[in-house]
Amino acid sequence: MERKNFLRTFALVAATGPMIIDGCKKDSATKSTTSTTGTTTSTTTSASSGCVVTPTETEGPYPYVGGEATNPLNRVDVTDGQTGVPLSITFLVVNTNDNCNVVSDARVDIWHCNKDGYYSGYANQPGLLGSKSYVGETWLRGYELSDSNGAAKFTTIYPGWYGGRATHIHIEVYVNSVMKKTSQVTFLETISDVVHVSTLYAAHGVNPVRNASDSVFGDSATDLANEIMTLVGSVSAGYAGTYTIGLAL
Amino acid sequence: MYKAKIKLVYKQVIDASSETSFEKAIIHASYQEFLLKSQAYNAEGKFKTFSRMKANDGRANSLHYKLSFSVLHFIEQLDNKIPVIKDNLGNKLSFDTAAFELIESHIEDSSLHKVAINYQTETLTLIDFMGDYLLLTSADAKSNEPSETFVVKMQPGLSIMNYQEINQFAINNLQLETP
Numbered sequence: 001m002e003r004k005n006f007l008r009t010f011a012l013v014a015a016t017g018p019m020i021i022d023g024c025k026k027d028s029a030t031k032s033t034t035s036t037t038g039t040t041t042s043t044t045t046s047a048s049s050g051c052v053v054t055p056t057e058t059e060g061p062y063p064y065v066g067g068e069a070t071n072p073l074n075r076v077d078v079t080d081g082q083t084g085v086p087l088s089i090t091f092l093v094v095n096t097n098d099n100c101n102v103v104s105d106a107r108v109d110i111w112h113c114n115k116d117g118y119y120s121g122y123a124n125q126p127g128l129l130g131s132k133s134y135v136g137e138t139w140l141r142g143y144e145l146s147d148s149n150g151a152a153k154f155t156t157i158y159p160g161w162y163g164g165r166a167t168h169i170h171i172e173v174y175v176n177s178v179m180k181k182t183s184q185v186t187f188l189e190t191i192s193d194v195v196h197v198s199t200l201y202a203a204h205g206v207n208p209v210r211n212a213s214d215s216v217f218g219d220s221a222t223d224l225a226n227e228i229m230t231l232v233g234s235v236s237a238g239y240a241g242t243y244t245i246g247l248a249l
Numbered sequence: 250m251y252k253a254k255i256k257l258v259y260k261q262v263i264d265a266s267s268e269t270s271f272e273k274a275i276i277h278a279s280y281q282e283f284l285l286k287s288q289a290y291n292a293e294g295k296f297k298t299f300s301r302m303k304a305n306d307g308r309a310n311s312l313h314y315k316l317s318f319s320v321l322h323f324i325e326q327l328d329n330k331i332p333v334i335k336d337n338l339g340n341k342l343s344f345d346t347a348a349f350e351l352i353e354s355h356i357e358d359s360s361l362h363k364v365a366i367n368y369q370t371e372t373l374t375l376i377d378f379m380g381d382y383l384l385l386t387s388a389d390a391k392s393n394e395p396s397e398t399f400v401v402k403m404q405p406g407l408s409i410m411n412y413q414e415i416n417q418f419a420i421n422n423l424q425l426e427t428p
């Protein structure tokens with residue numbers, strides 16, 4: 001609501017702007033060129049009364065909802081109001097063709113279901129709570145650029161599960177805007193099972209689909225071993241997860 | 250008197266010729282996202298257009314949904330008011346949900362990027378037709394109170410997406426039951 005009020009206020013100011021400018025317009029106004037830090041030159045008009053008409057500049061990119069310069073989905077905390085056992089993830093992006101050196105500025109996208117097994121953005125999802133539509137919502141989705149240490153960090157909640165799939169988080173990785181990896185990561189079931197019987201997840205209980213029998217993870221034991229996020233922590237304290245994303249660049 | 254419960258849908262088509270800052274933002278953000286996300290269905294870059302990607306791999310239809318996340322924040326700023334269509338008094342119509350649609354795109358030519366936003370209203374009560382005009386109210390048909398009405402002209406891009414006829418006998422019964 002605060003943003004909307006701000007926008008309404010801004011709209012009012014914008015609407016009254018031209019009247020103020022007209023009121024200050026004087027025949028004796030002089031026009032002077034001021035230096036700018038950019039490549040463009042702005043003009044400032046001085047009036048005899050001493051007041052100055054604010055220089056006009058381009059509006060710039062269409063502002064995002066909170067006035068951010070970048071897409072709001074470019075965020076560390078993707079929780080967005082969803083409840084669950086806290087999970088802090090650090091993805092480490094490395095190049096397997098370069099002595100496993102870290103890769104910075106890789107875009108890491110993640111998305112996963114909430115504690116009840118639903119995704120944001122989808123309509124008519126069957127599940128624990130019946131058919132649910134979360135079109136227009138973006139919780140548990142986001143992306144980060146890996147830092148100079150190759151790390152992309154997210155704050156989220158431990159995923160729940162939905163029928164037919166092992167517990168998982170989706171990842172996509174882009175380097176220089178080129179898709180380099182689409183994958184999914186999972187967890188040790190000894191931990192998932194504990195989380196899934198904890199208070200917030202208990203209505204759904206333990207995921208009956210085991211990693212080894214999952215349609216995605218179950219096709220290769222070797223792959224599965226390389227798709228498990230390492231976790232430390234507890235239900236009460238939350239978990240910290242680390243996973244190394246190896247790219248053959 | 251009451252004819253039906255309906256939902257209206259208005260399709261705002263946005264392409265390179267669109268001029269408002271809202272439309273430009275939608276085009277820019279969704280095209281950048283298209284360049285990224287379409288790679289999942291076009292790993293070798295063989296296909297230039299969204300149509301070709303869909304023909305080759307039906308999963309490319311996921312791009313409607315995947316690209317929507319890049320524009321939701323702009324749509325949120327509309328404050329649930331459809332930006333184009335208005336009623337006969339010039340008031341913007343309210344929408345309940347807005348669905349993003351990728352109509353066409355080209356990985357090497359942003360001018361061919363074309364999308365739509367389908368704004369769907371909440372359930373409205375259609376009171377009557379008057380030629381091209383719909384007499385509508387947001388109020389529930391079974392209410393005994395005088396209801397505020399508004400008039401909307403049918404026009405290109407506007408359609409009725411949901412229609413449920415109201416049985417007058419049932420309404421009378423409901424009104425009789427009202428204490």
